[in-house]
Amino acid sequence: MTEKEEVLALLKEAVETWNVDMSRETAEYAMDVGINPCEAIESGLSQGMASISSRFREGKIFLPQVMAASHAMEEAMEVIEPHISAKALTSKGVVVIGTVQGDIHEIGKHIVVAFLRGAGYKVYDLGKDVSPDEFLEEAIEKGADIVGASALMTTTLVYQRRIIERLREEKLNNIKTIFGGACCTQKWVRDIGGDAYCECGAEVVERVDQLMSEE
Numbered sequence: 001m002t003e004k005e006e007v008l009a010l011l012k013e014a015v016e017t018w019n020v021d022m023s024r025e026t027a028e029y030a031m032d033v034g035i036n037p038c039e040a041i042e043s044g045l046s047q048g049m050a051s052i053s054s055r056f057r058e059g060k061i062f063l064p065q066v067m068a069a070s071h072a073m074e075e076a077m078e079v080i081e082p083h084i085s086a087k088a089l090t091s092k093g094v095v096v097i098g099t100v101q102g103d104i105h106e107i108g109k110h111i112v113v114a115f116l117r118g119a120g121y122k123v124y125d126l127g128k129d130v131s132p133d134e135f136l137e138e139a140i141e142k143g144a145d146i147v148g149a150s151a152l153m154t155t156t157l158v159y160q161r162r163i164i165e166r167l168r169e170e171k172l173n174n175i176k177t178i179f180g181g182a183c184c185t186q187k188w189v190r191d192i193g194g195d196a197y198c199e200c201g202a203e204v205v206e207r208v209d210q211l212m213s214e215e
């Protein structure tokens with residue numbers, strides 16, 4: 001195993017074992033030895049969360065452990081995020097993003113925000129449990145080129161559709177939309193008339209660049 005592989009494995013293990021200190025310290029070490037921050041997130045921390053997800057689904061762990069693992073992941077993200085911040089002075093575009101109404105899952109969105117900021121986009125993160133009208137108001141106020149919304153539950157997916165409906169009702173056809181989150185699929189986004197779907201944070205910059213270049 002190379003040193004990089006070892007550090008990525010430790011990041012995964014820190015989240016898997018909800019070890020906050022290990023998570024923060026390993027993230028600091030990873031940045032010190034020059035591991036690519038995006039790789040540290042996608043190939044390290046996110047792998048830990050993926051394993052937490054499966055164990056939770058199988059009933060091997062419960063909500064408190066998931067919360068503790070989320071905490072460990074967010075601590076490491078705090079360390080890593082400044083290392084992806086953009087040096088670009090001009091913004092490539094404005095993105096207004098949030099987690100939809102009734103949904104408090106934010107980890108994936110935080111990753112997406114970090115990647116987009118790192119790529120030079122001006123990103124306004126509205127947080128969690130954001131109503132379609134709040135998305136709309138902020139999109140208008142901030143002059144959004146793109147609205148992005150995360151939904152992780154089957155019960156909250158419908159609010160992604162509602163965001164599109166509200167944008168259409170207000171004739172904001174120039175604003176593009178991008179969606180993601182555990183329950184969201186390419187098919188769903190096509191069915192609701194969204195402009196792009198993104199399965200994983202590593203792809204988001206490419207997708208958003210593409211949207212910005214389309215008429």
Ligand code: B12
Binds near residue numbers: 049097178
């Ligand atoms: C961590 C977690 C929590 C944490 C959230 C902490 C936080 N601060 O976010 C806590 C413990 C609080 C929590 C609470 C609940 N949770 Co929960 N949770 C999870 C879990 C295990 C992991 C989610 C996660 O963070 N993944 C890691 C990140 C990195 O991945 P990601 O979110 O998928 O994001 C990536 C991509 O999807 C994409 N992406 C995501 N968003 C966006 C947005 C855009 C614009 C783009 C472009 C891309 C994009 O890029 C990201 C980076 O790669 C999932 C299981 C799962 N399979 O997702 C359940 C899960 C989502 N939770 C679930 C449920 C039911 C709940 C609760 C109702 C409690 C319960 N009874 O279990 C409450 C919800 C309360 C509410 N109103 O929202 C269910 C939903 C089931 C369903 N089908 O509806 C899941 C699927 C678990 C399960 N199998 O039952 N949860």
